[in-house]
Amino acid sequence: xxxxxxxxxxxxxxxxxxxxxxxxxxxxxxxxxxxxxxxxxxxxxxxxxxxxxxxxxxxxxxxxxxxxxxxxxxxxxxxxxxxxxxxxxxxxxxxxxxxxxxxxxxxxxxxxxxxxxxxxxxxxxxxxxxxxxxxxxxxxxxxxxxxxxxxxxxxxxxxxxxxxxxxxxxxxxxxxxxxxxxxxxxxxxxxxxxxxxxxxxxxxxxxxxxxxxxxxxxxxxxxxxxxxxxxxxxxxxxxxxxxxxxxxxxxxxxxxxxxxxxxxxxxxxxxxxxxxxxxxxxxxxxxxxxxxxxxxxxxxxxxxxxxxxxxxxxxxxxxxxxxxxxxxxxxxxxxxxxxxxxxxxxxxxxxxxxxxxxxxxxxxxxxxxxxxxxxxxxxxxxxxxxxxxxxxxxxxxxxxxxxxxxxxxxxxxxxxxxxxxxxxxxxxxxxxxxxxxxxxxxxxxxxxxxxxxxxxxxxxxxxxxxxxxxxxxxxxxxxxxxxxxxxxxxxxxxxxxxxxxxxxxxxxxxxxxxxxxxxxxxxxxxxxxx
Amino acid sequence: xxxxxxxxxxxxxxxxxxxxxxxxxxxxxxxxxxxxxxxxxxxxxxxxxxxxxxxxxxxxxxxxxxxxxxxxxxxxxxxxxxxxxxxxxxxxxxxxxxxxxxxxxxxxxxxxxxxxxxxxxxxxxxxxxxxxxxxxxxxxxxxxxxxxxxxxxxxxxxxxxxxxxxxxxxxxxxxxxxxxxxxxxxxxxxxxxxxxxxxxxxxxxxxxxxxxxxxxxxxxxxxxxxxxxxxxxxxxxxxxxxxxxxxxxxxxxxxxxxxxxxxxxxxxxxxxxxxxxxxxxxxxxxxxxxxxxxxxxxxxxxxxxxxxxxxxxxxxxxxxxxxxxxxxxxxxxxxxxxxxxxxxxxxxxxxxxxxxxxxxxxxxx
Numbered sequence: 001x002x003x004x005x006x007x008x009x010x011x012x013x014x015x016x017x018x019x020x021x022x023x024x025x026x027x028x029x030x031x032x033x034x035x036x037x038x039x040x041x042x043x044x045x046x047x048x049x050x051x052x053x054x055x056x057x058x059x060x061x062x063x064x065x066x067x068x069x070x071x072x073x074x075x076x077x078x079x080x081x082x083x084x085x086x087x088x089x090x091x092x093x094x095x096x097x098x099x100x101x102x103x104x105x106x107x108x109x110x111x112x113x114x115x116x117x118x119x120x121x122x123x124x125x126x127x128x129x130x131x132x133x134x135x136x137x138x139x140x141x142x143x144x145x146x147x148x149x150x151x152x153x154x155x156x157x158x159x160x161x162x163x164x165x166x167x168x169x170x171x172x173x174x175x176x177x178x179x180x181x182x183x184x185x186x187x188x189x190x191x192x193x194x195x196x197x198x199x200x201x202x203x204x205x206x207x208x209x210x211x212x213x214x215x216x217x218x219x220x221x222x223x224x225x226x227x228x229x230x231x232x233x234x235x236x237x238x239x240x241x242x243x244x245x246x247x248x249x250x251x252x253x254x255x256x257x258x259x260x261x262x263x264x265x266x267x268x269x270x271x272x273x274x275x276x277x278x279x280x281x282x283x284x285x286x287x288x289x290x291x292x293x294x295x296x297x298x299x300x301x302x303x304x305x306x307x308x309x310x311x312x313x314x315x316x317x318x319x320x321x322x323x324x325x326x327x328x329x330x331x332x333x334x335x336x337x338x339x340x341x342x343x344x345x346x347x348x349x350x351x352x353x354x355x356x357x358x359x360x361x362x363x364x365x366x367x368x369x370x371x372x373x374x375x376x377x378x379x380x381x382x383x384x385x386x387x388x389x390x391x392x393x394x395x396x397x398x399x400x401x402x403x404x405x406x407x408x409x410x411x412x413x414x415x416x417x418x419x420x421x422x423x424x425x426x427x428x429x430x431x432x433x434x435x436x437x438x439x440x441x442x443x444x445x446x447x448x449x450x451x452x453x454x455x456x457x458x459x460x461x462x463x464x465x466x467x468x469x470x471x472x473x474x475x476x477x478x479x480x481x482x483x484x485x486x487x488x489x490x491x492x493x494x495x496x497x498x499x500x501x502x503x504x505x506x507x508x509x510x511x512x513x514x515x516x517x518x519x520x521x522x523x524x525x526x527x528x529x530x
Numbered sequence: 531x532x533x534x535x536x537x538x539x540x541x542x543x544x545x546x547x548x549x550x551x552x553x554x555x556x557x558x559x560x561x562x563x564x565x566x567x568x569x570x571x572x573x574x575x576x577x578x579x580x581x582x583x584x585x586x587x588x589x590x591x592x593x594x595x596x597x598x599x600x601x602x603x604x605x606x607x608x609x610x611x612x613x614x615x616x617x618x619x620x621x622x623x624x625x626x627x628x629x630x631x632x633x634x635x636x637x638x639x640x641x642x643x644x645x646x647x648x649x650x651x652x653x654x655x656x657x658x659x660x661x662x663x664x665x666x667x668x669x670x671x672x673x674x675x676x677x678x679x680x681x682x683x684x685x686x687x688x689x690x691x692x693x694x695x696x697x698x699x700x701x702x703x704x705x706x707x708x709x710x711x712x713x714x715x716x717x718x719x720x721x722x723x724x725x726x727x728x729x730x731x732x733x734x735x736x737x738x739x740x741x742x743x744x745x746x747x748x749x750x751x752x753x754x755x756x757x758x759x760x761x762x763x764x765x766x767x768x769x770x771x772x773x774x775x776x777x778x779x780x781x782x783x784x785x786x787x788x789x790x791x792x793x794x795x796x797x798x799x800x801x802x803x804x805x806x807x808x809x810x811x812x813x814x815x816x817x818x819x820x821x822x823x824x825x826x827x828x829x830x831x832x833x834x835x836x837x838x839x840x841x842x843x844x845x846x847x848x849x850x851x852x853x854x855x856x857x858x859x860x861x862x863x864x865x866x867x868x869x870x871x872x873x874x875x876x877x878x879x880x881x882x883x884x885x886x887x888x889x890x891x892x893x894x895x
Contacts, residue, residue, distance in 0.1 A: 429630035435617040436624035437644025
């Protein structure tokens, strides 16, 4: 799992009040509502599955399966992992963002990009790099190390964006009120980073719950790895389902916690005028330590995985470049990625359209439901889809449409967030202008609305593609036999300790991800609180 | 002046709106609006925000349908009584508040967006037409290649106007098109737009909340309030002889005094003031515009300056009037606010002589 939903849930303040009020009172087209409701209901399948399974299992059996030492161990591992990793990610992410955005760090623009780049390295590739360097790496220590290095960019990118668009006048005001640099940081800057902190913490937490490959490789057991193990050995037994329901409980708890902590505060700039660029802070004698810190971070998070992937690629020589297999895997990845991205964007469209043009409690409910259902780990979605397919839709079991559906569910928010901000940039006035110039509503929709939302849709599609290319658990469980994506092929080879053979796949995955990571980074820098 | 003399349709009426109503949910936005607009003239619909003026404009454009009532455009029913012609088939030009230029198209492509492809076949014909339209709004032909975001607000509005003019609409609707511009630019753009539209001979309806803009722009002013048209008439008449006190105070500063009206002479703290065609008698509120009250070197009516507010070219003076025939020690005199150009004349505490020019308007007390 990688770049994921760095794009946090949008504030609903984009559409102009005038238009929104007028539109809010008119009725949305029935077809759009039907489509949006259908998509939302479909995304409720995994949650419904977990609840149904827990009820069907019955209290006694469920209790027996949940309250046992094994679950206790998993619980300890998972909680310890979250409690160690999340704070570390926040400290490292905010610290790095502050250094590159607000200080005279030498080469700040270069570091700004380099420190975001680890997002392009899937966590399981990171894990592979570390375990092939230090074979004894395992347990909570190893898990935390790899998690922090893989996921701190989730906090870093949104914190950097927030720091970048924070009005320097506030810092100047603090200075004029007698606050020194440090007190300004803690009393003015840090409180305003609350949204990136809580949002980033949620994302890191959800990734930790969902990650399978990275932890499995270092034999660190969490709920996700345990469910996968159960499923592999007993095939969809009640035990796996009960573990899944505990996992889902964790997810929901985390979402609840975040929404409580986030509160209703908005940290927008008050007043009008153009926000200036702040004067960067001179580091003085801290210059070298700061430079050393970012260098070490970049080396650990980017240098180690890249170096190892290259090392193993070179060690393997020409023979690891098994032409036909690599081409076959690449083509299949492209197929699944593109088809999945297309379907996801299409399914997200009615939801985004309603959310932008007809904001009401109902459209907010539809939209919000999708953020929750898509927060569930891939393993739960996969389990649910397998069960539903076997019991009710047998022909779909291990079929391409089922995998694509799972991808769409998992990555819907990426498309939704992008489409939403894209559509918000097509004000109703433009459509009306087109109609008053003699274009029919359909022609207007195609020539104005779709045309203008196209870049955002493409951006969303790219992020969905990236998610699918790096997806492991749902692909392993759901894809038809014989299907290999870059991620699954890499997984199979590296599980067999064929580090050289796996290296080319890791390399291609990273190369595929880099442009998208760059896109994500620039997008977050531009998008001002959308 | 009857409040709605101009809304009687005549065969020359270009646009006839008849008893139109519109509600959004529980909110009644238009409550039976009737308005008739002659071909070639400029009408300003003015009213406070939330009065329903923009909704009326959107009904004329065809962006919304009325709940009841009819809209007839150039003899053709476009809305009401089961008929509904959508916006793109009405040939009504529309310029929105912020211009609504398509950001993904160049200025030239924006202007050519609505051009009839049959009439303007080929690049050269389109380019020539675009250049002609740019000239109409006083922009160089070179602007055609620019992007909308490279233009100033005023230029964007002029491009939006050129784009709307490209299809040679018979009716042009302007929805507060100058309100987003800063003060200096607003006047210049308003004048340029008015000139262009007058030269093109297009029937124009302007919606605005700015009284000054409405009075200076239009041949006919319609005052809208709470979903109804309170008064329709030419700007001078509406300003000097408003139909009620609310309209009077909305259209500009007003001095309101208690008066006793007998026949056509009202007696008040400012003396006897003539009232044309009074609609009531006895105890009334008399309305005068501040500029009707002049400071004179000598006269019967006096007032004491309470405070002044200096604006540069003029000064507003708040005065307490000395009731007729009584001493200046009386503290119950009415206070009025007037304008004057000479700041040195009016120092707080000083006594001034006043004279009223022209007629007053009487409203029932």
